[in-house]
Structure formats: structure tokens, C-alpha cells
Amino acid sequence: MEKWIEYCLSKQGSLLTFPFGSDIPVVRVGGKMFALFRRTDGSSSVNLKCEPFRAEALREQFAEISPGYHMNKRHWNTVQLQGSLGDSEIKTLIDHSYELVYKGLTKEEKKAIS
Numbered sequence: 001m002e003k004w005i006e007y008c009l010s011k012q013g014s015l016l017t018f019p020f021g022s023d024i025p026v027v028r029v030g031g032k033m034f035a036l037f038r039r040t041d042g043s044s045s046v047n048l049k050c051e052p053f054r055a056e057a058l059r060e061q062f063a064e065i066s067p068g069y070h071m072n073k074r075h076w077n078t079v080q081l082q083g084s085l086g087d088s089e090i091k092t093l094i095d096h097s098y099e100l101v102y103k104g105l106t107k108e109e110k111k112a113i114s
Contacts, residue, residue, distance in 0.1 A: 004035075009027060015027070032105070050097065064083040
């Protein structure tokens with residue numbers, strides 16, 4: 001899980017926060033969440049924003065991807081960080097989440113990040 005938090009923090013303007021407690025890291029850009037990490041029963045997962053049609057297709061394609069836990073299930077996926085998903089697939093999902101959130105920021109927020 002730590003390597004994925006570090007990967008998220010490598011994104012321009014990203015910030016690590018703990019709004020839900022010290023055991024739930026949340027990575028934000030422009031004050032908006034794009035990754036929420038959890039560890040339960042020894043396994044780690046991350047909630048990532050996703051375009052709705054892509055989210056459904058990914059859930060059908062990968063057993064490790066399910067509707068976002070405690071999130072808007074249309075726009076968020078929960079991704080198990082162990083299993084058959086490779087690093088490149090997880091990076092792609094994180095990148096997509098970041099890009100969706102960044103794209104939704106105001107011009108002023110984007111300018112402050114750049």
C-alpha cells in the first residue's frame with residue numbers, strides 16, 4: 001500500500017491527508033480526493049474515481065475491482081492491491097482517477113498547482 005501512496009504523491013499538487021482517521025490515508029489534488037486507501041483483514045485496497053462506463057467494464061474484467069466501498073458506486077471503484085492486477089494496471093487506474101479529479105478543478109485551482 002505504501003508504494004501506491006508514494007506513487008499518488010508523485011502527482012503534481014497531490015497531498016496526503018487523514019480526514020477519516022490515522023489508519024485511512026487519503027490523497028487529494030486541489031482539495032479533492034482521488035485515492036482513499038484502506039487495510040482490512042490483512043489486505044489493502046484503494047478507492048479510485050473512474051469514468052462510469054469504464055468502471056463497469058473494469059469490474060467485469062477484473063475480480064480485484066468492485067464498486068467503490070462507501071462511495072458513489074457509479075463513479076468510484078475499490079481496487080484490491082493484491083491479486084492478478086499488475087503494477088502497470090494499478091498505475092493506469094491511479095492516473096485515470098487523478099486526471100478525472102484534476103480536470104474537474106477550477107482554473108484558479110489548476111493555476112495554483114502548476
